[in-house]
Amino acid sequence: MGQEHLEELKKARSALVEARRTWVRTLAKPGPKDDNAAMTMTSYQEAIEAIDRAIEDEKRLKGW
Numbered sequence: 001m002g003q004e005h006l007e008e009l010k011k012a013r014s015a016l017v018e019a020r021r022t023w024v025r026t027l028a029k030p031g032p033k034d035d036n037a038a039m040t041m042t043s044y045q046e047a048i049e050a051i052d053r054a055i056e057d058e059k060r061l062k063g064w
Contacts, residue, residue: 009055009058016048024041
């Protein structure tokens, strides 16, 4: 069960990284930006960091 949970965390992280990349591309384009674009990208980054901590916690709990 622990390995399955770890794999789900990794899948979720990958999905969030892709979403963050989309927002980074939006921010990199010339022209005016939606006021929330940077905040949205930051929210994805925070979620990625939280998942990274959860992955490390799972590894620690399982002795990996």
